[in-house]
Amino acid sequence: LLAPVDDRRLIFRILGQIKKTYLIVESGNSFFLIDQHAAHERIVYDSMMKDYTNNKKMSQALFDNTVITLTTSQKEKLLEHIETFNNVGWLIEDFGDELILVRAIPVNIKNDLNSFNVKDLLTTAIDQMSVDRDRRNWEEDMFALLACHSSVRAGQKLSWNEMNALVSQLESTDYPQSCPHGRPTMIEYDYKTVAKKFLRT
Amino acid sequence: LLAPVDDRRLIFRILGQIKKTYLIVESGNSFFLIDQHAAHERIVYDSMMKDYTNNKKMSQALFDNTVITLTTSQKEKLLEHIETFNNVGWLIEDFGDELILVRAIPVNIKNDLNSFNVKDLLTTAIDQMSVDRDRRNWEEDMFALLACHSSVRAGQKLSWNEMNALVSQLESTDYPQSCPHGRPTMIEYDYKTVAKKFLRT
Numbered sequence: 409l410l411a412p413v414d415d416r417r418l419i420f421r422i423l424g425q426i427k428k429t430y431l432i433v434e435s436g437n438s439f440f441l442i443d444q445h446a447a448h449e450r451i452v453y454d455s456m457m458k459d460y461t462n463n464k465k466m467s468q469a470l471f472d473n474t475v476i477t478l479t480t481s482q483k484e485k486l487l488e489h490i491e492t493f494n495n496v497g498w499l500i501e502d503f504g505d506e507l508i509l510v511r512a513i514p515v516n517i518k519n520d521l522n523s524f525n526v527k528d529l530l531t532t533a534i535d536q537m538s539v540d541r542d543r544r545n546w547e548e549d550m551f552a553l554l555a556c557h558s559s560v561r562a563g564q565k566l567s568w569n570e571m572n573a574l575v576s577q578l579e580s581t582d583y584p585q586s587c588p589h590g591r592p593t594m595i596e597y598d599y600k601t602v603a604k605k606f607l608r609t
Numbered sequence: 610l611l612a613p614v615d616d617r618r619l620i621f622r623i624l625g626q627i628k629k630t631y632l633i634v635e636s637g638n639s640f641f642l643i644d645q646h647a648a649h650e651r652i653v654y655d656s657m658m659k660d661y662t663n664n665k666k667m668s669q670a671l672f673d674n675t676v677i678t679l680t681t682s683q684k685e686k687l688l689e690h691i692e693t694f695n696n697v698g699w700l701i702e703d704f705g706d707e708l709i710l711v712r713a714i715p716v717n718i719k720n721d722l723n724s725f726n727v728k729d730l731l732t733t734a735i736d737q738m739s740v741d742r743d744r745r746n747w748e749e750d751m752f753a754l755l756a757c758h759s760s761v762r763a764g765q766k767l768s769w770n771e772m773n774a775l776v777s778q779l780e781s782t783d784y785p786q787s788c789p790h791g792r793p794t795m796i797e798y799d800y801k802t803v804a805k806k807f808l809r810t
Contacts (some may be wrong), residue, residue: 432640439627536738586653591808591809606793607792608644608792
């Protein structure tokens, strides 16, 4: 799920996972909750943006090519921007009528997506493209969308190795405090406030 | 340190200890911090009160009798109420002049107290006796004082067995939410509030 990392880079001491959604960690004069999904989104997004900036290959072939039916206007919009889609890892061909053929999807997305999910992802990206915006914004939204679909969800039990990898990789990102959508990845509870609540003086 | 208990009685799932002061536990739709000292005070206090009510022996002999110097008024006050002191586990004799001999101290207190600590404990109890109050209140204060001196402190690392015992014994007390001095033993953080902070909808 997450690549194992060198433990020496860990700043947070991990206590465990609660509600199968948050990690509890301790560091310095505070403890923190980390939202595992938001944190993973940040990690995947940053990794994609880095690869994209470095012109790395963003594509992974599907095991089976998938044929998808679009509306006329969706297909029009897609073909108009087909190069942009291919730049971020899609490999799409016109398949006649309202059909398109998907040969490859962007990297990082789990390759066990069924055709329904591939369609859902693609049409969301097409709809985002339709909104009036500059190219860079669309790409950032596209990567945020892909990161969301590629990240661990709330409700997913994580192993200790996965927790270690998540926390360590999060620490090494440039903006570890928030996910690409702007949601916080962590909440801090400082021990001074805790002591006051316990009437410790 | 703490007696081991049957794990099946645990309601809280323990995640670990932070700041060597609090235990983090999960239960239902919340996670909790437990103040290890306040929680242990509640456990020891309840146990002492139960033994006292059941007329159990409250005394433990010191390895070496301890001679303590008191002020004239402290000694007067002590001798005036000597039976009350002996009822809660002290065994004290007049040793002439301003001296007293301590043969036994109440149970539950660690028996490695040095004479300075024994004196500190005793004079605090004498001073509490001096305040205008009824007998029952003094006994409760005395047990709270003893419980405080007999409990794990903040800054003390606990093993998993000790954490399990603490949490389980706390759950089985009648007033697990506060220590005998009225301080909270636990703080609840409900997941609804946590989700709001993470902008989860």
